[in-house]
Amino acid sequence: MKVRIIVVLALLSCYTVAWAQEETTQGYKPSSTQFMIRGYAHAGFEYQAVDGDARSTFLGSSFVPIFIFKPSDRLLFEAELGFFYNSRNEVEVSFEYADVSYIVNDYIILRMGKFMLPFGTFTERLHPAWINRLSNAPLGFGHGGIAPAAGTGVEVRGAIPVGSAKLLYYVYAVNGPRLNTGVDEPEEAGQLMFENLIDNNNNKAFGGRLGLLPFSNSSLELGASVYGGTVGDRNDSLYSNVGALLYAFDLSYVRQLSAVRGILDIKAQYNINNVDQATYFEEELDGSFTPYTFNNSSNASFAQLSYRPTMAGNDIVKNFELVGRYSNFQAPEGAEWEQQSTQWSFGINYWLSWRTVFKVNYQSTVQQGGHGVPAGETVTTNGLFVHWAMGF
Amino acid sequence: MKNLKTILVFALPLAVGLFLAASCVSTKVAMKSGAQLWGENCVRCHNTPSPAAYNDTDWETIGLHMRIRANLTAEETRKIVEFLQSAN
Numbered sequence: 001m002k003v004r005i006i007v008v009l010a011l012l013s014c015y016t017v018a019w020a021q022e023e024t025t026q027g028y029k030p031s032s033t034q035f036m037i038r039g040y041a042h043a044g045f046e047y048q049a050v051d052g053d054a055r056s057t058f059l060g061s062s063f064v065p066i067f068i069f070k071p072s073d074r075l076l077f078e079a080e081l082g083f084f085y086n087s088r089n090e091v092e093v094s095f096e097y098a099d100v101s102y103i104v105n106d107y108i109i110l111r112m113g114k115f116m117l118p119f120g121t122f123t124e125r126l127h128p129a130w131i132n133r134l135s136n137a138p139l140g141f142g143h144g145g146i147a148p149a150a151g152t153g154v155e156v157r158g159a160i161p162v163g164s165a166k167l168l169y170y171v172y173a174v175n176g177p178r179l180n181t182g183v184d185e186p187e188e189a190g191q192l193m194f195e196n197l198i199d200n201n202n203n204k205a206f207g208g209r210l211g212l213l214p215f216s217n218s219s220l221e222l223g224a225s226v227y228g229g230t231v232g233d234r235n236d237s238l239y240s241n242v243g244a245l246l247y248a249f250d251l252s253y254v255r256q257l258s259a260v261r262g263i264l265d266i267k268a269q270y271n272i273n274n275v276d277q278a279t280y281f282e283e284e285l286d287g288s289f290t291p292y293t294f295n296n297s298s299n300a301s302f303a304q305l306s307y308r309p310t311m312a313g314n315d316i317v318k319n320f321e322l323v324g325r326y327s328n329f330q331a332p333e334g335a336e337w338e339q340q341s342t343q344w345s346f347g348i349n350y351w352l353s354w355r356t357v358f359k360v361n362y363q364s365t366v367q368q369g370g371h372g373v374p375a376g377e378t379v380t381t382n383g384l385f386v387h388w389a390m391g392f
Numbered sequence: 393m394k395n396l397k398t399i400l401v402f403a404l405p406l407a408v409g410l411f412l413a414a415s416c417v418s419t420k421v422a423m424k425s426g427a428q429l430w431g432e433n434c435v436r437c438h439n440t441p442s443p444a445a446y447n448d449t450d451w452e453t454i455g456l457h458m459r460i461r462a463n464l465t466a467e468e469t470r471k472i473v474e475f476l477q478s479a480n
Contacts, residue, residue, distance in 0.1 A: 030448075030449040034449060034450075034452065034453045036450060036453050036454070038454075038457075068453055068454075068457055070452070070453045070456055070457075073452075073456070076453075076456050076457060076460060078457060078460075101460045103456075103459075103466075106465070106466035106467075107466075109459075109460055111460070124461070125437045125461070125462065126437060130438070131437055131438045157460075157463055158463070159463045159464060159465040159468075160465075161421060161422075161465055161467070163420070164420050164421075166421070166465065168463045170463070211463070216420055216421055216424075217432050218432045218433050218436060219432070221436070252436060254435050254436050256431075256435075263435065351439065353442075354438075354439040354440065354441055354442055354445075355438070355439065355441070355445075391438070
């Protein structure tokens with residue numbers, strides 16, 4: 001039996017070598033089906049002082065592979081997983097998105113599955129660690145923020161040239177966000193939960209974005225997004241009619257300017273979340289429940305400026321980049337998660353290659369309310385972040 | 393104060409962006425080379441990729457991926473991919 005296996009393997013090897021030689025002789029002919037693994041990874045060191053109470057830690061690597069499968073020139077499947085260490089020293093796997101896109105024609109692309117929502121631009125385009133100029137997301141964005149990240153459903157998108165300008169459009173229908181009623185997490189009553197793989201009601205959420213690039217060099221993009229629907233559970237009579245309407249406005253300006261001998265990159269986004277008013281319940285020490293309500297409106301914004309002297313004569317100098325960002329988060333007054341936070345971040349980056357960056361960031365956050373902050377008190381957190389990130 | 397912050401977050405970058413963009417020469421995309429489109433579009437989110445980073449077949453796949461993700465036009469995508477394939 002072993003002899004047979006060895007003979008078969010030997011014959012296969014001979015065939016493979018002969019085939020490979022033939023391919024080498026005749027030239028490489030790629031198949032129409034293509035598969036790639038791309039993605040990014042990052043790790044680093046963080047030092048943070050919360051009102052003078054300092055703590056520091058190295059951060060374990062995060063590995064985020066993106067699987068891309070292209071069966072034809074019109075079809076593309078993409079899926080992203082995220083491998084992270086959580087605060088309990090466990091490896092956490094997140095399923096960021098998995099969707100199929102079909103190129104209908106030059107102006108229409110149809111997508112289905114779980115996809116990144118084009119709600120503003122930060123989540124869809126800028127959040128990967130090797131693209132984000134700073135070590136973390138702005139306040140209110142990213143995991144646990146008020147900005148929706150992904151949705152499960154169907155989307156139509158496309159780009160239309162209009163003279164020297166360009167118009168980008170996105171229209172989608174997804175399961176939509178779900179309302180946290182506070183039954184399991186009283187301190188988060190009224191928040192929206194965006195991971196809704198199975199719809200909790202029969203009302204789909206609809207959204208869209210319009211982006212205008214008025215100049216032919218694509219340097220400036222102005223965008224407006226809207227996203228809304230019913231967020232209450234259909235079986236919960238108290239919340240079944242609660243809806244939400246979210247807006248976002250974004251701006252991007254990126255241009256290499258000879259006047260400053262480098263690339264100037266400006267990004268800004270402003271998110272507004274309005275959730276219908278509802279009654280929630282706070283459990284008292286004696287086990288009774290006290291109803292309360294609040295105006296459930298929150299917003300988050302950021303503005304970022306970065307500069308890289310790409311036209312400098314020195315090869316080392318042109319790899320440096322300076323970045324500054326202001327961000328702000330306002331959670332509803334009267335909610336258990338009420339908070340007002342502002343943050344300033346500054347950084348110096350060094351680009352080891354076009355997709356590998358070493359970041360050193362300083363960040364100062366002033367927070368009133370929110371998790372871990374006693375009511376009426378203000379907490380200042382200063383941090384130093386040293387990260388590397390690589391796209392591949 | 394809240395409205396003032398909102399206005400500042402948007403109005404300042406917008407004003408700076410419009411001022412800088414106003415000085416740019418407008419050329420229709422159809423008349424642009426793939427190299428020029430590569431330099432103008434990729435950098436909107438990340439650094440311009442080195443053409444040598446991938447082979448011709450990979451650039452086809454990445455081109456389609458980026459057409460969808462960045463919502464590039466069909467013509468922009470075709471020209472950029474052709475440039476990357478010719479320069480790698």
